[in-house]
Amino acid sequence: MNDFRDLKAIAEACQQHQTLRFMPSHGALYIRNDNGIVFDVHQNRSFPEFMAQNKDYADLILAASPSIILALIAENERLQDCEDVLRQLASYVGAGGYNAPEVDPEVFARKILDGINILNDPLAQLVIEKGERIAQLKAECEALRNAAVKVIEMNRQHAKDQYGDAEKAESWSCVTVLRAAIGNGEQS
Numbered sequence: 464m465n466d467f468r469d470l471k472a473i474a475e476a477c478q479q480h481q482t483l484r485f486m487p488s489h490g491a492l493y494i495r496n497d498n499g500i501v502f503d504v505h506q507n508r509s510f511p512e513f514m515a516q517n518k519d520y521a522d523l524i525l526a527a528s529p530s531i532i533l534a535l536i537a538e539n540e541r542l543q544d545c546e547d548v549l550r551q552l553a554s555y556v557g558a559g560g561y562n563a564p565e566v567d568p569e570v571f572a573r574k575i576l577d578g579i580n581i582l583n584d585p586l587a588q589l590v591i592e593k594g595e596r597i598a599q600l601k602a603e604c605e606a607l608r609n610a611a612v613k614v615i616e617m618n619r620q621h622a623k624d625q626y627g628d629a630e631k632a633e634s635w636s637c638v639t640v641l642r643a644a645i646g647n648g649e650q651s
Contacts, residue, residue, distance in 0.1 A: 470536065471532075471533065471536050474529040475529070475533065480496070482528065483525055483528075484496070485521070492517075492518070492521065494521055548582055611641040614637070615641050618632040618637060619632040622635075
């Protein structure tokens, strides 16, 4: 397997399939899904030392679900990216005199800061993305708040038209819940 590509492709293909489970039957142990037996775990009592070993392998097969394998590969790729950035930083700092007998402190300090900035670029991008998401959520909340105010006003108008008193709507549960949700009153 080259760089986990084959394993990742297999895990992605299996992700859509039914999950596996143990099925003991008449002294035998099977790993199966709803479509049938996938593996027969050899449980020959003549070889007890292999029974435990085979059960361990069966446990491994069940524990290594496609989602677990894909998560481990993703974490490995993330760590590889971090290692690459650290290698770039070390290379950048080491270039141009880090190993020289005399290192100009100002040049060295600038190289360290430049290297740190290289590391900060992905963090800055993450902050920007999170800021955009926060702004989007705030806009959605404001739209919901405005819709709630409109619903309250519609209920007040209905109460006025139906009963001659808009204040009657204030006792309706939909109005009290909406007011509580938008922060204009207490929900009981």
